[in-house]
Amino acid sequence: MSRYRRHVIYPTVGTVLLVLGELLCAGPLRAVCAQTSALRPGESVGQWRLVLDGKRAEWPDTVATTSPRRVQAVGRRLLRHLRRKGHYYAALDSVSVDTSGARSKVRFYARRGPRVRVGALRLEGDSAVPATDLRTLMKTDEGALLRPDQLEADIQRLLDRYEEAGHPLAQIRVAETRLVKGNPPTLRVGLRIDEGPALWLRRVEGPDDARTTPELLAHLAGVEEGQSLRDYDPDVIRRRLQEHDLFDKVGLPQLRVVDDGGAVLRIPIDEASPGAFDAVLGYLPPSQARASGQLVGSGHLLLKHLFGGGRTAEFTLDRRPGQTSIVNVSIADPYLLGLPLRVAGRFRGEQRDSTYGKRIYELEGGYRLGNGLELTATLSRESVRPGPTGTQIRGAQQQIPRATTLFYGVGVRYRQLDRSQNPRRGLSLNVQLSRGRKERRLRRVSASGDTTRVADSFRQERLHGRARAYLPLFDRQVFVVGGDGSVLRSRDHDRSDLFRLGGATSLRGYDEDRFLGNVVARGLFEYRLQLDRASYAHAFFDLGYAARPALDAATGTEGWHPGYGLGMKLQTALGRISATYALNPGVQSPADGRVHLGLSVGL
Secondary structure (H helix, E strand, C coil), rough: CCCCCCCCCCCEEEHHHHHHHHHHHHHHHHHHHHHHHCCCCCCCCEEEEEECCEEEEEECCCCCCCHHHHHHHHHHHHHHHHHHHHCCCCCCEEEEECCCCCEEEEEEEEEEECCEEEEEEEEECCCCCCHCCCCCCCHCCCCCCCCCHHHHHHHHHHCCCCCCCCCCCCEEEEEEEECCCCCCCCCEEEEEEECCCCCCEEEECCCCCCCCHHHHHHHCCCCCCCCCCCCCCCCHHHHHHHHHHCCEEEEEEEEEEECCEEEEECCCEEECCEEEEEEEEECCCCCCCCCCEEEEEEEEEEEEEEEECCCEEEEEEEEEEEHHHHHHHHEEEECCCCCCEEEEEEEEEECCCEEEEEEEEEEEEEEEECEEEEEEEEEEEEEEECCCCCCEECCCCECCEEEEEEEEEEEEEEEEEEECCCCCCEEEEEEEEEEEEEEEEEEECCCCCCCCEEEEEEEEEEEEEEEEEEEECCCCCEEEEEEHHHHHHHHCCCCCCCEECCCCCCCCCCCCCEEEEEEEEEEEEEEEECCCCCCCEEEEECCCEECCECCCCCCCCEEEEEEEHHHEEEEECCCEEEEEHHHHHHCCHHHEEEEEEEEEECC
């Protein structure tokens, strides 16, 4: 059984050619470096100079200088620099040492010599990949100037091609380098290809104590057991796994090969915590609707990676202003039956004091097409039941009708971020369009003053969208721009149908659920200073819009609502701490700002 090493070139082209140059010019180097005895012990060198072919030349930046007693080492570095440029006949004629001043001066006199061109270039052992394909990939041509860096890049391309053909263990050896004297001299190069076995993946393994199943690891890594290992790249596999928040750290995958060509891929991973509890507490200052300040908040319990398959379960309890409570429960399997298929079930219960209660049951499915793109479909049932206040008649009809709506919809998601937490670069997008029929029953006052019970039904259409773009500015500085929006199209509108805007997760300078409308939107602009991979401080500006249709006896309204503030998210030993302070143009003093504090603790 052998361990996989990617892209082996032995010995390297640069090593072979530099050794060749040493053999050609080792004698002159030893002779000229004997002159370093003119230096006094402990003396420092003030200046290093270079004369090439009788002309003054700039000292190469890549040639490091050293102590005055190591002039011979500097000379060897200088020769290596010239040979890497293709001057394999480069030689040092002499070295002069000037000790007349306070600091010694050393000057090297060198000759470049003729540049070597490529003579015959032979490839041996190329059976799995046609020789014509290999020649096409190479930029090094016979008769061209010999450039070791280009030749090594050519060999890397050849090895990549063998990986595509299912031979990731291929090796290329420099089998022949023969110098042919002439004007100019040429170098005959022979490359021998050891293709190695055609590998297939026997199984995928993780650490012995890992919760993640081997099937999920294989799926996330983009490999399939029993199939040929084509395009195998451990760096790509590692990058794919690091994009998921299931893992805190991913090591470089290791490949073990047995004699029959079967391979075992072992991926070292450190898994993230199996869950988290988040608590958010907000303070709303006194306002026209409240004589005193009020505390609001929410608790969120997340269980993730259940049974090692990436499944999640969430429970959220949200306390809003007034006597409003919201409960959210969801369960999701992102890799159903090992397929790129996500299935999620959700329940949302909302109680608005004694006005109405709303229940939503939703089933969502998503199919991943690759490169962060996912197509989604949703089916939901929503029911509204009025409370004592909601059954009262306002204007000409009951304030909150008894209603049931069945929605179905489609959407698209796109997510391409450099990391899941605190991204520095990337884009995320989520758009959902749904359509349904609402059936309702209510009491209505006729023109004659009689109260009658009526029932009707009509179609409704909804559009939800969310987008974020992360743009790096300078070191650890990121600009975030995005928006959220919802639109409802309907023949008639009820208060229970409308969207709400405002609070810690939307328009941060205002109370939770401050605005109501059938069209709501928010533009987001943030400047972030990243403190580490999970922490940052930020300044933000929100611009909200809400348009509300005429309801009951109230006329329709619309308006723009800006908000701004500061915040931070810090990863600590206790957990992730977040804080925001936000204002809007209507506040009387800075003491009226909205403050939200959050703590997320791993389980």
